[in-house]
Amino acid sequence: MNINMTLIGQTIAFAIFVWFCIKYVWPPISSALHERQKKIADGLDAASRASRDLELAQEQAAQTLRESKEQASQILEQAHKRSTQMIEEAREQARAEGERLVAGARAEIDQEINRAKEELRAQVATLAIVGAERVLEASVDEKAHRKLLDKLAAEL
Amino acid sequence: MAAGNEITAIYYIQHHLQNLTFGRHPELGWKFASTSTEAQEMGFMAIHVDTMGWSIAMGVLFLWLFRKAGQMATTGVPGGLQNAVEMVIEFIENLTRSTFHGKNPHIAPIALTLFMWILLMNTLKILPVDYFPELFGRLGVEYMKIVPTTDVNATLGMALGVFCLIVYYSCKVKGVGGFAKELSLTPFNHWLLIPFNLVLEIVGLIVKPISLALRLFGNMFAGEVIFILIALLPFWAIWVLDVPWAIFHILVVSLQAFIFTTLSIVYLSAAHEHH
Numbered sequence: 001m002n003i004n005m006t007l008i009g010q011t012i013a014f015a016i017f018v019w020f021c022i023k024y025v026w027p028p029i030s031s032a033l034h035e036r037q038k039k040i041a042d043g044l045d046a047a048s049r050a051s052r053d054l055e056l057a058q059e060q061a062a063q064t065l066r067e068s069k070e071q072a073s074q075i076l077e078q079a080h081k082r083s084t085q086m087i088e089e090a091r092e093q094a095r096a097e098g099e100r101l102v103a104g105a106r107a108e109i110d111q112e113i114n115r116a117k118e119e120l121r122a123q124v125a126t127l128a129i130v131g132a133e134r135v136l137e138a139s140v141d142e143k144a145h146r147k148l149l150d151k152l153a154a155e156l
Numbered sequence: 157m158a159a160g161n162e163i164t165a166i167y168y169i170q171h172h173l174q175n176l177t178f179g180r181h182p183e184l185g186w187k188f189a190s191t192s193t194e195a196q197e198m199g200f201m202a203i204h205v206d207t208m209g210w211s212i213a214m215g216v217l218f219l220w221l222f223r224k225a226g227q228m229a230t231t232g233v234p235g236g237l238q239n240a241v242e243m244v245i246e247f248i249e250n251l252t253r254s255t256f257h258g259k260n261p262h263i264a265p266i267a268l269t270l271f272m273w274i275l276l277m278n279t280l281k282i283l284p285v286d287y288f289p290e291l292f293g294r295l296g297v298e299y300m301k302i303v304p305t306t307d308v309n310a311t312l313g314m315a316l317g318v319f320c321l322i323v324y325y326s327c328k329v330k331g332v333g334g335f336a337k338e339l340s341l342t343p344f345n346h347w348l349l350i351p352f353n354l355v356l357e358i359v360g361l362i363v364k365p366i367s368l369a370l371r372l373f374g375n376m377f378a379g380e381v382i383f384i385l386i387a388l389l390p391f392w393a394i395w396v397l398d399v400p401w402a403i404f405h406i407l408v409v410s411l412q413a414f415i416f417t418t419l420s421i422v423y424l425s426a427a428h429e430h431h
Binding site (some may be wrong): 004012028 | 202207215218246266269
């Protein structure tokens with residue numbers, strides 16, 4: 001084993017290789033590595049943030065659903081109440097109307113009866129007079145007896 | 157290759173452990189060494205062409221692959237190459253973060269270069285020991301040792317680079333005076349003990365790159381020798397030992413690259429620390 005110029009040659013080669021490596025080889029790979037590392041970290045971060053967002057959104061959706069369900073049931077209940085109320089009102093109205101009608105009819109009937117009675121009374125007087133004339137076959141002083149007959153008719 | 161006799165075996169081993177050396181021979185001038193002795197005679201003024209060639213090829217392969225991955229790098233879903241590259245980068249980043257306690261963005265790329273380069277050079281060892289020497293022999297090249305980390309020059313060269321970085325960062329962080337103070341006043345903070353401290357600290361400092369280099373070289377060289385010895389068996393018996401040893405070496409290859417890198421980071425971390 002003889003030591004010779006190869007020693008120097010190797011040292012020079014080493015120096016050049018190291019220089020080249022520092023200058024041209026290491027930086028691009030290292031920076032790419034670190035950039036990717038950052039990218040992956042960002043990605044993971046985003047993923048966790050997204051999952052958190054998703055959870056939040058789900059919660060919100062559930063909340064909204066719950067609220068709307070509650071609202072719907074409220075509305076339903078209100079409508080139910082309102083319809084019962086309306087039915088009640090309608091019924092009330094119908095009864096009132098019916099009563100009014102019945103009362104009207106009754107009043108009319110009463111009126112009719114009264115009129116009929118009046119008419120009858122008037123006619124009865126006449127009839128009585130005619131009958132009496134026939135019976136008596138004589139003229140009766142109409143004026144003299146009219147008052148009497150009217151009294152009689154009023155008693156009917 | 158079956159060993160016909162001892163001479164052939166020794167020649168075979170020596171041949172496979174000899175680097176392709178180009179240098180200035182005292183008598184023959186600049187040439188490729190044609191024998192081990194000639195290579196030895198060249199002394200320091202020689203260069204192992206195979207070591208340099210294969211190591212630079214591996215370094216360029218590493219930088220090219222990673223550069224390509226870097227250019228295609230997207231922050232989206234990564235493809236196959238990018239995935240593999242990012243895995244290595246992340247591994248190195250984690251290693252640096254757990255081992256290096258200062259703040260220096262250059263440590264991780266330095267560690268990456270060391271790790272991938274050594275890993276690729278070591279991986280050449282998994283290739284069968286005869287292929288490349290045979291191929292290059294046919295092409296007229298006498299010697300071809302393709303695993304650069306089995307050459308002590310290569311490992312020591314890298315360790316020397318790390319050593320320079322240690323000294324550079326020590327001076328940069330603590331200042332030249334601070335570094336000198338650390339060398340002379342630890343572990344015994346007394347002016348009378350400065351020479352003793354200096355000896356201790358300088359030995360400690362120099363041992364760092366040498367231990368780095370020799371650990372990697374020793375492991376790889378020993379493994380290579382075993383591969384060559386296994387290759388000396390009769391051809392039908394080679395796989396019985398070669399396969400387990402190669403599988404075991406998948407572990408050694410990556411482990412040694414990892415150890416070199418980790419220890420380098422530890423040394424550089426120590427260079428950044430104030431006492």
